[in-house]
Amino acid sequence: xxxxxxxxxxxxxxxxxxxxxxxxxxxxxxxxxxxxxxxxxxxxxxxxxxxxxxxxxxxxxxxxxxxxxxxxxxxxxxxxxxxxxxxxxxxxxxxxxxxxxxxxxxxxxxxxxxxxxxxxxxxxxxxxxxxxxxxxxxxxxxxxxxxxxxxxxxxxxxxxxxxxxxxxxxxxxxxxxxxxxxxxxxxxxxxxxxxxxxxxxxxxxxxxxxxxxxxxxxxxxxxxxxxxxxxxxxxxxxxxxxxxxxxxxxxxxxxxxxxxxxxxxxxxxxxxxxxxxxxxxxxxxxxxxxxxxxxxxx
Amino acid sequence: xxxxxxxxxxxxxxxxxxxxxxxxxxxxxxxxxxxxxxxxxxxxxxxxxxxxxxxxxxxxxxxxxxxxxxxxxxxxxxxxxxxxxxxxxxxxxxxxxxxxxxxxxxxxxxxxxxxxxxxxxxxxxxxxxxxxxxxxxxxxxxxxxxxxxxxxxxxxxxxxxxxxxxxxxxxxxxxxxxxxxxxxxxxxxxxxxxxxxxxxxxxxxxxxxxxxxxxxxxxxxxxxx
Numbered sequence: 001x002x003x004x005x006x007x008x009x010x011x012x013x014x015x016x017x018x019x020x021x022x023x024x025x026x027x028x029x030x031x032x033x034x035x036x037x038x039x040x041x042x043x044x045x046x047x048x049x050x051x052x053x054x055x056x057x058x059x060x061x062x063x064x065x066x067x068x069x070x071x072x073x074x075x076x077x078x079x080x081x082x083x084x085x086x087x088x089x090x091x092x093x094x095x096x097x098x099x100x101x102x103x104x105x106x107x108x109x110x111x112x113x114x115x116x117x118x119x120x121x122x123x124x125x126x127x128x129x130x131x132x133x134x135x136x137x138x139x140x141x142x143x144x145x146x147x148x149x150x151x152x153x154x155x156x157x158x159x160x161x162x163x164x165x166x167x168x169x170x171x172x173x174x175x176x177x178x179x180x181x182x183x184x185x186x187x188x189x190x191x192x193x194x195x196x197x198x199x200x201x202x203x204x205x206x207x208x209x210x211x212x213x214x215x216x217x218x219x220x221x222x223x224x225x226x227x228x229x230x231x232x233x234x235x236x237x238x239x240x241x242x243x244x245x246x247x248x249x250x251x252x253x254x255x256x257x258x259x260x261x262x263x264x265x266x267x268x269x270x271x272x273x274x275x276x277x278x279x280x281x282x283x284x285x286x287x288x289x290x291x292x293x294x295x296x297x298x
Numbered sequence: 299x300x301x302x303x304x305x306x307x308x309x310x311x312x313x314x315x316x317x318x319x320x321x322x323x324x325x326x327x328x329x330x331x332x333x334x335x336x337x338x339x340x341x342x343x344x345x346x347x348x349x350x351x352x353x354x355x356x357x358x359x360x361x362x363x364x365x366x367x368x369x370x371x372x373x374x375x376x377x378x379x380x381x382x383x384x385x386x387x388x389x390x391x392x393x394x395x396x397x398x399x400x401x402x403x404x405x406x407x408x409x410x411x412x413x414x415x416x417x418x419x420x421x422x423x424x425x426x427x428x429x430x431x432x433x434x435x436x437x438x439x440x441x442x443x444x445x446x447x448x449x450x451x452x453x454x455x456x457x458x459x460x461x462x463x464x465x466x467x468x469x470x471x472x473x474x475x476x477x478x479x480x481x482x483x484x485x486x487x488x489x490x491x492x493x494x495x496x497x498x499x500x501x502x503x504x505x506x507x508x509x510x511x512x513x514x515x516x517x518x519x520x521x522x523x
Contacts, residue, residue, distance in 0.1 A: 083450075088497060110457045113449055113467045124449065128497045131454035135494065146497070164458035171479035172460050178491050179455035185494065194458050239459030239466035 007104035008076040009048030010158040013190060013217050019278030020294055021078065021192065021219055022287065023050040024070065026061035032069060038287035039073050045291050046075070048105055050192070050280065053080040056238075057117025064094055067103045078160065079103050082111025087127040088136065088146055095140055099155035107160040107192065108133040108183075112239065131179065134159060134186035141187075159187050163218075164194040164240050165205030177212060184216055191216060192280040194240045195223040197247055199271035206275040217277035222268055224261050224283045224293070228252040258289060265293045273297075300328040300391040302335075302410040305434070311350065313407055313437060314387070319353045321383035323398060325363035325390035334410050335359075335389045343387070343409065355383040363394030364424060369401045380404070385437075392428030392436060392443060399441020400426075403485045406441055408434035411502070432502030438490055440481030445498075447474025453495040 013019045022042045024035050042049060049070055053063040067077035079098050081091065098106065114124040128136065136146055143154040161183040167173040180191070196202045202220055209218065223241070225231055228251040231243040247264060254260040269279050283290055305313075314320065322340050329335025337359065344354045356379030360372050373380060380386065385405040388395045391412040399406040411432040427446035435453070436443060445451045449467045456475030459466030463476045482488050 110450060115467055126450045129452045129454050132497045169463045171476045172456055175456040175475055175479055182454055182494055
């Protein structure tokens with residue numbers, strides 16, 4: 001049993017240093033060379049690495065196994081756990097497994113619906129929701145499972161959750177705030193936001209968060225925009241993500257997509273960094289460009 | 299017939315803890331057949347609530363509580379008693395509670411859990427859907443069922459997948475939580491949403507042994523019908 005209590009990510013975030021988290025999406029198949037290469041680019045720039053859990057409901061290598069590999073390669077993984085594919089027995093079991101493997105950071109999510117992915121025929125589980133998942137972790141940390149049975153050893157995690165600063169109706173915006181507070185009540189210690197492309201939207205959200213007296217560290221979500229095609233695709237198909245027209249035009253108007261991508265992401269970070277505790281960068285395959293995006297931060 | 303059973307008395311009294319004046323409504327359709335409705339049941343509840351120090355402003359039985367038009371016409375002469383109440387306690391299946399919540403601007407508490415549509419004779423096919431899950435929490439969600447209105451069956455608030463009030467699963471479909479929020483806003487009870495709802499008890503989804511002993515069930519078992 002690994003004896004480390006606090007993860008590197010938790011220590012860095014608590015120290016008040018501006019934090020950078022990145023993301024690795026496990027491969028479709030058993031080949032892990034590509035993610036090993038991506039991990040290499042991130043090792044010196046990221047405080048923690050999120051590992052997605054069958055993102056967009058597409059079947060892939062598991063988050064738990066990939067977290068284990070990242071640990072072996074010397075990185076600090078953040079285990080993303082969704083409620084889409086596992087009932088409360090499997091979720092509790094995987095959380096215990098993660099702890100035994102030395103994984104200390106967990107991000108609790110509801111998960112995308114099954115029909116948006118590549119196995120639309122699958123049974124959507126959603127036995128519990130993301131707030132209840134945090135409550136479940138709290139139970140395990142107190143030494144009891146959801147049936148009230150005692151555990152031989154209590155696990156301990158640094159627990160995160162997600163919030164969408166860009167919800168577009170009064171109801172959905174207010175519900176994001178209400179749910180965020182419920183997540184904190186159930187033990188959330190940090191937040192990573194849904195990807196933002198408009199610094200003003202994020203600023204308004206953070207003003208509201210302060211008004212609500214929420215003082216849990218928040219990492220602004222940044223997606224590296226690779227092309228105008230990607231922007232249009234996300235606007236059409238990715239729930240909760242919106243790329244404003246001027247950014248789409250900028251990508252359209254340049255031959256050098258990489259430089260424009262780095263410029264857009266760097267500017268967003270520059271405009272948002274005074275409002276938040278860090279950034280969460282999703283590179284979606286362009287991990288090698290992250291060092292350039294964050295070079296002014298280090 | 300839709301089969302229902304009484305919510306445990308403790309659970310019901312806990313739900314009604316803050317409520318002082320209550321209006322009781324009952325469906326004289328299915329609940330009477332399941333022995334969870336009818337005049338005797340409603341007056342018995344009235345005296346139980348009065349023993350707890352609560353005021354019952356009135357009792358109203360309606361033939362089919364799942365029909366909104368019928369509810370609207372039948373509550374008209376009783377509006378004073380309803381207005382005087384803090385909330386409404388409803389003896390019906392989930393459909394009836396949803397229909398009542400849509401018509402009356404008060405929190406409508408389920409007195410019963412809905413177990414199964416055991417033969418759906420008489421069921422009104424309105425827009426409401428009941429999951430017959432035996433865990434009714436419609437008072438918490440403004441009379442909109444989170445298990446049928448939200449594909450992810452979320453109990454503690456919306457996911458981030460909605461767009462302009464529509465669901466990520468089907469853009470033609472309203473986000474269930476958008477409906478829940480707006481319904482609670484309409485009755486001025488948004489603070490209810492701050493409450494944490496623990497996971498649903500899936501063991502209650504199967505009808506209990508007692509309910510499997512109802513007359514219709516027995517007849518069916520014996521292959522008489």
